[in-house]
Amino acid sequence: MEFIYTEPIGLADLAVLEVGTQACPPDMKFGPAVRDMYILHYIHSGYGTYSAEGRSVPVGPGELFLVVPDIVHSYWADPAEPWHYSWFGFAGAMAARLSKQAGFTGPAPVRTPDPSISIDPLFRNLLSLREAPAKELLLTGLLYQIFGMLAIPDDTPPLRTDVGLHVRKAVAFINARYADPIGLADIAAHVGLDAKYVCRLFQQRLSMSPYRYLTDLRMRKACRLLRSQLLGIAEIARSVGYLDPLLFSRMFKRTVGLSPSAYREKARQENSGIK
The missing domain is CATH 2.60.120.280 (Regulatory protein AraC)
Structure with missing residues (x-):
């Protein structure tokens, strides 16, 4: 491999x-x-x-x-x-x-x-x-x-151009600030739109809420840090925007299906085996 x-x-x-x-x-x-x-x-x-x-x-x-x-x-x-x-x-x-x-x-x-x-x-x-x-x-x-x-031709009507621009702006903000304790209010303020409207745009464009996108991004980053075996759980929690390690552990298990420590051990075993 x-x-x-x-x-x-x-x-x-x-x-x-x-x-x-x-x-x-x-x-x-x-x-x-x-x-x-x-x-x-x-x-x-x-x-x-x-x-x-x-x-x-x-x-x-x-x-x-x-x-x-x-x-x-x-x-x-x-x-x-x-x-x-x-x-x-x-x-x-x-x-x-x-x-x-x-x-x-x-x-x-x-x-x-x-x-x-x-x-x-x-x-x-x-x-x-x-x-x-x-x-x-x-x-x-x-x-x-x-x-x-x-690609298969998409028979759904195209979204308005400004919808895509607003969502891309929000996504860029989340990608840049995911390590900070940001929430929906911060995302909406950055885009300059009402929070409920931002949620509606995310559902139209990405089929998920801004909160789900932020959580998924944080969990992907956490998985990569856990696989590297370099940081402790509390350090990883802070690195992906969670000041409370226990909250991070609960969110990680809810999203990934394993606790952070179990995921780290599984990754360690996989690194010495096959893909």
């Missing part, structure tokens, strides 16, 4: 957090578990099965499957012809919308692209960007390209 972690500074709408590739052994299995980001897998060769929310789907060469944050899932290689796949781990304000427009909907979302679409080379080139000075931008550009190739 080979993979790259990134530091997607300033990429609010879509940010690649990691990429990798693995030729799996016949007994390879991941889960049941939850992840704190979206993970898009592409199958270069071989076969396997993806399972989530009570549905199991066989997946083979040229197909893709999407792991959705906070959903218990598992996937495993075919014992006779184990798969070789590559993946993007990503997050951002537009992650859910882009995934839906690319056709990843329902439990255990799997896509079989049109044969005329050549996606394989985009996934095979991921690790060649390891030393690129702007690898975060290049990898995010590749992911946008993949979503563009998979």
Whole structure:
């Protein structure tokens, strides 16, 4: 297995957090578990099965499957012809919308692209960007390209331009200030709109509230800090905007499904095993 972690500074709408590739052994299995980001897998060769929310789907060469944050899932290689796949781990304000427009909907979302679409080379080139000075931008550009190739025309009416501008401004504020004890009133004041109206715009654009976006962002940042094994729980809590470590621990378990200490131990074990 080979993979790259990134530091997607300033990429609010879509940010690649990691990429990798693995030729799996016949007994390879991941889960049941939850992840704190979206993970898009592409199958270069071989076969396997993806399972989530009570549905199991066989997946083979040229197909893709999407792991959705906070959903218990598992996937495993075919014992006779184990798969070789590559993946993007990503997050951002537009992650859910882009995934839906690319056709990843329902439990255990799997896509079989049109044969005329050549996606394989985009996934095979991921690790060649390891030393690129702007690898975060290049990898995010590749992911946008993949979503563009998979996109299904959206029959919903476009939102007014100012709606998008207000939401992007609010998202940028949250991304910059998530480590501070901010709330809805601070977000609304920054945008210059009524708090209830800001909530309505977030629901229209992102299908979530500003509070949910802020909490999800804080939990993703906390997960990365916990995986690094460098800071204590109280230090991580303060680093993501929680002055009370107990409140942080409750919110983390409610969002991720594990306590911070249990998540850290699980990450430690995974770092010495397979993806």
